[in-house]
Amino acid sequence: MYSKDGNDYFVVDAHIALWDARPENQLNIHGKQFIDCFYDYHRNLSPESEVWDYEQYLYQGGEKLMADVFADGIVDHAIFQPARLGEFYANGFGQTEEASALAQAHPDKLTYNHYWDPRDGENGLDKLRENAERFQLKGVKLYTADWHGDSRGWKLNDPMAYRYFEVCRELGIRNIHIHKGPTIRPLDRDAFDVADVDHVATDFTDLNFVVEHVGLPRLEDFCWIATQEPNVYGGLAVAIPFIHTRPRYFAQIMGELLYWIGEDRILFSSDYALWTPKWLVERFVDFQIPEDMTEYAPITTDQKRKVLGLNAAKLYDIPVPADLQVAEADATATGPRDPDAADKNLAMA
């Protein structure tokens, strides 16, 4: 729990990872390039005091993860969203055994989501059933730009993917986290294209689709799809650290999200170990839309409470103390959720 100015916030970090990008786990140059790309994101967007050295960035281990993610008791619960990257890393990027063991040791603090890939075919469906039981899965993380043999990516509406979604539905795996790009080779296709989310969200209305990074760099396409589907959510991973170097851009992102998808469908995520949650939570609680950006309404304390934890807690049935709850907004199921948010004449303050 985080407290500031007499307000208490229940905090769920909806996207963390326990990765291993050390050279001994890298299969090829792409393994190095992938973590280097992350490290540049980290160095570019972090406050100076939060920048790690490169060695530290390659691998953290469970003990450091617990210390970083739950520093000062701010984060109440965190959810693993592992990326497989089996073509880049010998033992994968997300460390299944270590992360799931950690979640098992701290069930009140951690939830382990696993992944699946439709290109694993029939065997993968059996494996999904096995993993659902082993990890008690409530959610999965899907990475459509992942390589698999000769394949350079897949789409959520591929026929085989639908077989997997049907198994998710059957097993009660309700939360589908979708990660688009970055990638080095989907080539002619736009790896960041979120159009396939629209198809699955319509066809599986009983599943929740959380688009990570709120679709960045395709924020506009994500907003447009999400506003039309009651079961599409946005995860703030990679978007929220803009709060430091580019606060006005972050204000625009939040303004657009609140307008199009509304306060009940936005989830806080640090994307640990890309960034640590502590400074992000502190900054977000202090954050406000700049006064001259009159096209967006100010963000309320209750909206911040929902984004920081209550929305994710609801998706994952994480118990929240009654005094920290906030009522749901009286928003429409589809269409711009908060059309009156803005000053219509855009007068500069």
Next chain:
Amino acid sequence: MTAVLTGVTAAAVREALGGVVDPELDEPVTDLGFVRSVTVRGADVEVHLRLPTSFCAPNFAWLMVSDARDAVRAVPGVGRVVGERDDHPDSDLINRGLAADADYRGTFGHEAEESLDELRATFHRKAHTAAMERALTSWVRADPTRTEDDVAAVRLGDLPAGRQTDSLLSRRAALGLPTDPSSPVLLGPDGTPPAPEHVALTFRKARSVRVSVDGNAHFCRGLLTTRYPGSETDQVFRPSIDSTLPLEVLR
């Protein structure tokens, strides 16, 4: 035939590269700091481009490097052109393909199913939408009595002369959209004015496109300077619709 004195200069090459645009960010590669070096030896020109991450999509990389090659070839007197993209997983592949004058599919083989025309067209449309929103938001802000609902009535001829309007007109021309002064500024995705009940939504949707394009541009510019320290000196300030305050206020 006797040898022709070409007089090709690096400045002329850079000027030509100023016409090469990152399709996603809708900004010249010269202003973004993507041009790493230009070397002129007689009539031969070698251009190196650098991009913000090794995970920049190769399709966009291909568009920029091949456009750069075409732009430099069009400079009078230029002979052999070598255009290279540095430090990318596909650098060798892209560079070999370009050297052989192969097209995109010829270079990437089975991993490329289609040409890049559609991708390019998508980003031309986004660039137009963002330019349209900038022009209209500035128009609304210019007079406190104007509201979002008034934008449907704005014609190209109502826009003040200047960079924003020029930018809109050039993007219209590129898409074959009307450029006459009596043409409405606000157009829907199909290129026609929206119905009255869709005006506010069309304008709002255009805003999300502008926010996205500008935000991506700032992030990519920042990442370039993280990857290539010193490259910020090659970057030209990107004007913002919020002209009093740039998006990026901290380093």
